[in-house]
Each structure stands twice: as structure tokens, then as C-alpha cells.
Amino acid sequence: MRGDAMPFQFRGDIAHADVAFDAWAASLDELFAAAAEATLAVMVESPSEVYQVAAVPVHLEEHDLEMLLFEWLNEIIFLKDARRLLLHPAEIRVGEAPQGCTIEALLKGEEIEPERHRLITDVKAVTLHRFSVRHTGERWEATVVLDV
Amino acid sequence: MNIPTAITKISPTLWEIPVSYKEGMLVPARIFATEKLLSEMDAGVFDQVTNVASLPGILKYAYCMPDGHWGYGFPIGGVAAMDPHTGVISPGGIGFDINCGMRLVLTNLTEEEVRPRLHQLVDRLFARIPTGVGCHGFVRLSESEFGQVAEQGSRWCFKRGFATQDDLDMTEEGGCFAGADASHISNKAIQRGYNQLGTLGSGNHYCEIQVARPENVFDAQLARAFGIDIPNQVVVMFHCGSRGFGHQVATDYLKLFLSVMERKYGLKVVDRELSCAPFRSPEGEAYFSAMKCAVNMAFANRQVILHRIREVFSDIFQRDPFNLGMKMVYDVAHNTAKLERHEIDGKQREILIHRKGSTRAFGPGGYGLPECYAKTGQPVIIGGSMETGSYLLAGMAGGADAFFTTAHGSGRTMSRHQAKKTFRGDKLQRDMESRGLYVRTDSFGGLAEEAGAAYKNIDEVAETTERAGLSRRVARLVPIGNIKG
Numbered sequence: 001m002r003g004d005a006m007p008f009q010f011r012g013d014i015a016h017a018d019v020a021f022d023a024w025a026a027s028l029d030e031l032f033a034a035a036a037e038a039t040l041a042v043m044v045e046s047p048s049e050v051y052q053v054a055a056v057p058v059h060l061e062e063h064d065l066e067m068l069l070f071e072w073l074n075e076i077i078f079l080k081d082a083r084r085l086l087l088h089p090a091e092i093r094v095g096e097a098p099q100g101c102t103i104e105a106l107l108k109g110e111e112i113e114p115e116r117h118r119l120i121t122d123v124k125a126v127t128l129h130r131f132s133v134r135h136t137g138e139r140w141e142a143t144v145v146l147d148v
Numbered sequence: 149m150n151i152p153t154a155i156t157k158i159s160p161t162l163w164e165i166p167v168s169y170k171e172g173m174l175v176p177a178r179i180f181a182t183e184k185l186l187s188e189m190d191a192g193v194f195d196q197v198t199n200v201a202s203l204p205g206i207l208k209y210a211y212c213m214p215d216g217h218w219g220y221g222f223p224i225g226g227v228a229a230m231d232p233h234t235g236v237i238s239p240g241g242i243g244f245d246i247n248c249g250m251r252l253v254l255t256n257l258t259e260e261e262v263r264p265r266l267h268q269l270v271d272r273l274f275a276r277i278p279t280g281v282g283c284h285g286f287v288r289l290s291e292s293e294f295g296q297v298a299e300q301g302s303r304w305c306f307k308r309g310f311a312t313q314d315d316l317d318m319t320e321e322g323g324c325f326a327g328a329d330a331s332h333i334s335n336k337a338i339q340r341g342y343n344q345l346g347t348l349g350s351g352n353h354y355c356e357i358q359v360a361r362p363e364n365v366f367d368a369q370l371a372r373a374f375g376i377d378i379p380n381q382v383v384v385m386f387h388c389g390s391r392g393f394g395h396q397v398a399t400d401y402l403k404l405f406l407s408v409m410e411r412k413y414g415l416k417v418v419d420r421e422l423s424c425a426p427f428r429s430p431e432g433e434a435y436f437s438a439m440k441c442a443v444n445m446a447f448a449n450r451q452v453i454l455h456r457i458r459e460v461f462s463d464i465f466q467r468d469p470f471n472l473g474m475k476m477v478y479d480v481a482h483n484t485a486k487l488e489r490h491e492i493d494g495k496q497r498e499i500l501i502h503r504k505g506s507t508r509a510f511g512p513g514g515y516g517l518p519e520c521y522a523k524t525g526q527p528v529i530i531g532g533s534m535e536t537g538s539y540l541l542a543g544m545a546g547g548a549d550a551f552f553t554t555a556h557g558s559g560r561t562m563s564r565h566q567a568k569k570t571f572r573g574d575k576l577q578r579d580m581e582s583r584g585l586y587v588r589t590d591s592f593g594g595l596a597e598e599a600g601a602a603y604k605n606i607d608e609v610a611e612t613t614e615r616a617g618l619s620r621r622v623a624r625l626v627p628i629g630n631i632k633g
Contacts (some may be wrong), residue, residue, distance in 0.1 A: 011565070014566030015218065016218055017560050018564065019565065050426055078396070080282045081282060081344070082336075082340050086282075108483075112281060112282045119280050119281040120594055121281070121350050122280065122282065122590050123243065126347075127421060128402070129221075129421050137554045147244045147395065148350070
């Protein structure tokens with residue numbers, strides 16, 4: 001399975017009971033967006049049916065890029081449980097911070113409507129199993145395993 | 149074939165990987181499996197169980213149960229006992245879904261009585277028990293009330309009229325791990341959890357109506373002792389856990405341990421999912437207490453769901469739930485760490501046991517068991533896939549070697565990704581209905597992931613636990629109705 005608009009691919013070889021994906025992009029901003037879209041695609045059949053009517057600003061700081069991506073995806077899962085929001089990445093800026101790195105972002109989406117969103121599987125956590133963010137040649141890549 | 153060449157056969161159902169297999173191993177790793185089940189295990193099992201064997205303070209062996217498969221840090225089916233004074237506690241040894249567990253409830257109805265109302269019953273259960281992505285529960289709580297749930301577990305349910313004393317007696321630890329302190333849980337964990345009490349969730353979580361057919365009863369005497377004494381008796385089994393709350397607790401402490409493990413305690417692990425802290429440290433003790441909060445939330449979650457199941461049966465059959473014989477057989481926890489007393493090298497001592505995707509299975513005379521199970525051993529509930537059935541078993545005296553622990557399910561052999569490519573949820577639903585199993589789900593994609601062919605043979609897993617002396621088969625339970633998220 002492959003995302004329609006975003007560069008990510010689900011894989012079945014590293015997490016039998018859960019969901020794993022690879023994401024890739026030319027920039028870190030795009031990589032973080034691709035990982036967020038992949039996470040949404042695990043939960044809903046048609047992410048395009050999730051309308052961007054509510055906006056949630058996100059600001060995170062971590063000591064390295066891997067933990068920043070880890071926390072970014074955790075934030076999306078937190079908002080799904082705490083506020084019942086399904087969210088697309090809308091604006092993302094990943095940059096350096098005095099103690100490591102930071103993300104300033106806007107997530108846009110709407111409250112869960114089970115009939116219209118055709119829900120698939122609840123994502124419950126981001127794991128650190130095989131988790132990585134790396135720069136290879138011309139692009140950034142990430143591998144993520146989600147606990148479902 | 150993923151089996152390491154260094155493995156040796158201890159018995160037809162037990163295998164050992166020696167400490168020489170990997171640098172840093174402190175104890176050998178032992179895997180309970182037949183040759184066939186061992187050959188089906190993925191490479192991750194062998195890698196991860198031998199990583200566990202390198203954790204500081206581990207005692208005797210790092211174990212893996214017959215349903216073992218790749219997990220995070222520990223394999224699913226992993227068991228490790230630590231010296232509480234010198235050993236560590238690791239969220240990776242417990243899992244994200246803390247106290248994910250199984251509950252089995254009797255009825256005095258027969259399959260013949262339930263069949264004519266099966267669709268009505270399953271439809272009503274599906275309507276009344278929230279399932280699926282981001283669902284909110286039917287118990288409305290404030291954030292401060294949720295703290296009481298986390299500290300009191302099923303006892304909170306008893307006070308609020310959702311439980312009977314008998315329900316508490318039939319739950320591991322009475323439905324409340326002592327020492328849970330809500331001051332150790334984050335605001336984020338509370339915000340994720342306080343509206344999820346009374347939700348089933350999704351993935352492999354389900355509520356199932358099952359039948360104990362006479363030909364599937366292995367031990368009639370034990371079955372009678374557990375309340376299964378009518379031909380084609382209908383029972384209800386369900387599987388769920390601490391929902392987003394438990395996951396947030398695990399995530400919070402995984403991060404905390406990563407930040408202090410090496411810097412403060414000089415601990416190094418080969419896999420970040422094995423991040424840990426000394427059990428007797430401020431961080432280790434805080435996690436143990438927070439984990440107990442999640443354990444208690446899961447007990448409370450299963451308890452309020454049981455209350456609702458009783459309401460639904462009562463509505464449909466127009467009889468009081470207790471007139472319907474809706475008594476709990478038992479509630480077992482899968483993902484926990486506990487201080488228990490066991491015999492180690494001939495001496496009774498307190499040890500910290502991590503059980504991840506495995507079930508406590510005290511044999512006859514096991515401490516803390518309700519009086520009615522003192523002679524039988526603890527009821528053990530092993531859930532299979534919706535297509536293949538599940539098992540009721542009993543703990544055995546021979547389980548002492550594995551700290552009285554047994555399997556928890558059938559274990560996957562096919563990834564979710566592969567299952568979804570191989571099966572179609574809507575077709576599977578129709579096929580199952582033609583075979584007498586009525587299933588309601590929020591998600592056909594999710595249903596396809598749970599196809600029976602994606603799992604190991606539950607019969608072989610259950611039989612292996614019996615041959616290994618871990619748990620004795622009492623009855624095989626065949627599903628006729630199922631709701632899943």
C-alpha cells in the first residue's frame with residue numbers, strides 16, 4: 001500500500017502485530033509531513049475525507065531529530081484520543097534550537113465521524129522499535145513502527 | 149528457518165539458548181514450544197529474548213511462551229524475573245497496553261436458546277459498547293474522578309454500582325494493584341484516559357459470545373469447578389486494556405528512562421525499547437506506581453464493560469443478569485510487572501516479574517487465589533482468533549519453573565499489512581456468518597487483519613502449554629458472535 005499524495009510506504013516485514021512504514025522526502029519539513037500523513041492513513045480509509053476545518057498549533061523541542069519525530073507523531077495520537085481529532089499536517093517548520101531541534105507546525109482536521117471517515121485501526125503509540133531518521137544522499141528518510 | 153544453531157532441546161516443549169550465544173547475556177534464554185511452533189517463530193523472538201537475558205538483575209532464565217512473536221524490547225510472550233534489589237524495571241517488559249487482559253463470564257443459557265436472538269444480541273452489544281478509533285466511553289468522569297479510578301480499579305466500580313463483590317474476588321489481585329499513586333501519571337495521560345472508561349478499542353480487542361460444546365470439554369471436573377456444567381453452555385469472553393491512558397504512561401516513562409538510564413545509572417541496553425531504571429530508584433518506583441494506575445484503569449474498564457454486557461443480556465432475555473447466571477469465571481492480566489513470592493534455588497523470595505503478552509497461571513494452592521479455585525488452580529483464559537476459538541485452562545503445579553506463567557493468545561504468523569492484502573473484511577464477514585459466526589465491526593480493514601489464517605494454531609499453543617506443565621486445558625470455546633473495533 002502506498003500513500004496517494006505523500007511519499008510513504010507501509011511494510012509488513014518488521015512488525016507482525018502492528019504497523020510499520022518508511023517515509024522519505026527532500027526536506028525535513030516534508031519528511032515530518034509524510035510521517036504524519038502515514039499515521040493518519042493507518043487510522044482512516046480515505047484521509048482526503050478528513051476536512052481541514054479545525055486548526056491546532058504545535059510547538060515541540062527535543063534534543064535530537066529522532067525524538068522530535070517521535071514526539072510529533074505522539075502529539076497527533078494524543079489529539080486523536082483527548083480531543084477526537086483526525087489531523088493533517090498543514091504548515092511545518094523543523095529547525096534548530098539551542099538544546100537540539102524544534103518543530104513549529106499547524107495541524108488541520110476535524111472531529112472523528114465514524115461513518116464518513118471509514119475508520120480502520122486505532123493507533124495507540126509510537127514505538128522506538130527500528131525507529132530512525134536518517135539523511136541518505138539527496139533525501140531524508142524515516143522508519144516508524146506504530147503500536148495499534 | 150530463524151532458529152539459532154546454538155539452541156538445545158531440553159524437552160519436547162522446552163528449548164534453551166546458552167549465555168555464550170550473545171555478548172552480555174547474564175542468564176540463558178528458554179523458549180516453550182514444540183518443534184513446529186519453534187520453527188514458525190520469527191527471528192525477532194530469538195534476538196529479543198536473548199536481549200532480555202542481558203538485563204541487570206535477571207534471575208534464572210529469560211523466558212518466551214509458545215505464542216511468542218516479535219515485540220518491542222521484549223518479545224510478545226516474554227517473561228523475566230528480576231531481583232528487586234539489584235535489578236531493573238523496563239516498560240518494554242510490560243508493553244504499551246498495560247494490563248491488556250481477558251475476562252470470561254458465564255451464562256446459564258444454551259446455544260439453542262441464544263441462536264434465535266444472536267443477531268439482536270450482537271447488534272445491541274455493538275451499539276452499547278463503544279469500539280474503534282478514538283471512541284469515548286459510556287462512563288462520564290471528571291479528570292479528578294479518573295485519578296480515583298486509576299488508584300482503586302475495580303473497587304471504584306464496586307462503589308459506583310458497576311461491580312459485585314464476587315466480580316472483585318474473581319479478578320487477579322481483586323481488581324486493584326495496591327500502591328497506585330495518581331501523582332505519578334502525567335496530565336497528558338489523564339487527558340487521554342478519562343473519557344475512555346468503557347471502551348473496547350480496536351486491533352485485536354473484541355467481545356465474543358462463545359459456546360462450550362461437550363466434545364470440546366477436556367476436563368469435565370475442572371469445567372464444573374469453573375461453572376461450565378451445561379451442554380452447549382454460552383459464555384462471554386472479552387479482551388481489552390488500559391486504552392490510550394496505558395499507552396501514554398508507557399510512552400512517558402520510556403522517554404524518562406532513556407534520559408536517565410545511562411547518564412544517571414550507567415545502564416546500557418542494546419535496544420531503546422529495553423530502556424529501564426533500577427527498580428529501587430526514584431524513577432523506577434514512580435513508573436511502578438504509574439504502571440499500577442494503568443493496570444487498575446484496565447481492570448475498571450473491563451468491569452464497566454461487564455456491567456454493560458449484563459445489561460444487554462438482561463434486556464434481550466428479559467431476565468435479571470444473575471438469574472441468567474452471569475458470573476465471572478476470572479479476569480487475567482497480560483502486560484504487567486508484579487512483586488510476587490516464588491521459590492528460587494530452594495528459597496522463597498520476593499521477585500519482580502515482568503509478563504509481556506503472557507498470563508499468570510498459579511497452580512493449586514497458589515497464594516491469593518479465591519477459595520473456590522484453591523484446589524483447581526487459577527482459571528487461565530487464552531484468546532484465539534475469531535475464526536478458530538479460544539481456551540479455558542487451569543494453572544498447574546508444574547508451572548513453578550516459569551514463575552507460574554503461560555501463554556496469552558495464539559500469536560500472529562502474518563503481519564497486519566500482509567493480512568489486509570490477503571483477505572477482504574467484507575467477504576470474511578460473510579464467510580464467517582455462513583459458518584454460524586455473526587460479527588459486527590467498525591472496520592472491514594481491521595477485520596481482515598484479524599483473519600484466523602494470520603494467527604498460529606491455537607490448538608497447538610494450548611496443547612503445548614499443557615505438555616510443558618504450564619496450564620491444563622479445560623475447555624475449548626467456539627465463537628458464535630463477535631464485536632470488534
